[in-house]
Amino acid sequence: MAVIRVTLPSVAGRSYDVVCGSGLVDGVGARLRSAGARRAVVVCDAALEATHGRATLESLAAADLPCSMMLVPPGEASKSVAAAARLWDAFALGGVDRTTHVVAVGGGVVGDLAGFVAATFMRGLPFWQVPTTLVAQVDSSVGGKTGVNLEAGKNLVGAFWQPHGVFADVDTLASLPRREFVSGLAEVVKYGMILDAGFFQWLEDRADDVLARDAAAVTHVVTRSVELKARVVEADERETSGARAALNYGHTFGHAYEAVAGYGRLLHGEAVSIGMARAARLAEALGRIPGDIVTRQDHLLRRFGLPTSPTVLQPTPDPAQLLEVMTRDKKTVGGVPRFVLPDRIGQVALVDGIPRQLVLQILALEA
Secondary structure (H helix, E strand, C coil), X not given: CEEEEECCCCCCCCCEEEEEECCCHHHHHHHHHHCCCCEEEEEEEXXXXXXXXXXXXXXXXXXXXXXXXXXXXXXXXXXXXXXXXXXXXXXXXXXCCCCEEEEEEECHHHHHHHHHHHHHHHHCCCEEEEECCHHXXXXXXXXXXXXXXXXXXXXXXXXXXXXXEEEEEHHHHCCCCHHHHHHHHHHHHHHHHHHCHHHHHHHXXXXXXXXXXXXXXXXXXXXXXXXXXXXXXXXXXXXXXXXHHHHHCCHHHHHHHHHHHCECCECHHHHHHHHHHHHHHHHHHCCCCCHXXXXXXXXXXXXXXXXXXXXXXXXXXXXXXXHHHHCCCCCCECCECCEEEEEECCXXXXXXXXXXXXXXXXXXXXX
């Protein structure tokens, strides 16, 4: 078991631990009890009700914490204002008050949705994460970003609301469908590309072990990814200095592919993988990186079974439509997108002023 401390400045009590390891769900109740919880509500992916949801409830009950469970339909469509409103109403009718701790059990959709509801109901409830997908364990459960999607774009409504703690139990990944597990590896490759060339090399060397879900390899993947993300969150919690923008590598392109294809058609990691491939090609076109880095990234993504070309979507999305969606990205300034682009493996920068025509050319590439 590894414990990664996310140390946040200015306000006492906001720092928290991300625990990575095996058999962690059984300890959720005891941890909440030690943190002063007296009641809990579990917001759970409906597909996990009988497994991880039930195990979390049993852990809370064993710690003598009154608890209830509210279910969220699986899929990106649940990350919506309508779904948030249903939870707000359910909280109100269920007697949830400011002493109630909210526990999210599921992937990134449930974590983002439950966290946003926790941030906004009664102006803020204590919140915990029990991520059960790889992408949630290595990325979305850490850092306090919560929110929902709009038809106009992904994650346009939300709040920074840090959890009180995260239980990244790698045992929950054993039953994850292969496509979902592979999707999470896009975020893992991202960490190597933006922060740690040595980790990128390790992924190249150990790709087969990771795909086989070797326990030691998966635990290292989760632990190192969390360590890297924690470092960035500590330096730039609310994206004021620009340091945290690095975590959006591949996401400006990826979010556009998700939106234009229709939420749910591409898994988040699949869209991010295509987005990283586009971002690398844009960096090459600008002379920031040589072609061998593009090739090396493509090779690792494909080795993990991730897409690098928009041709997986048929018909291929229209470049002009994609660019229109990208102009609504949160990093956009004055309607002009800014991009996180690599300078080398292990280092990226936020770049603006890129000609619209060049972006369109990159979007039009099929390779």
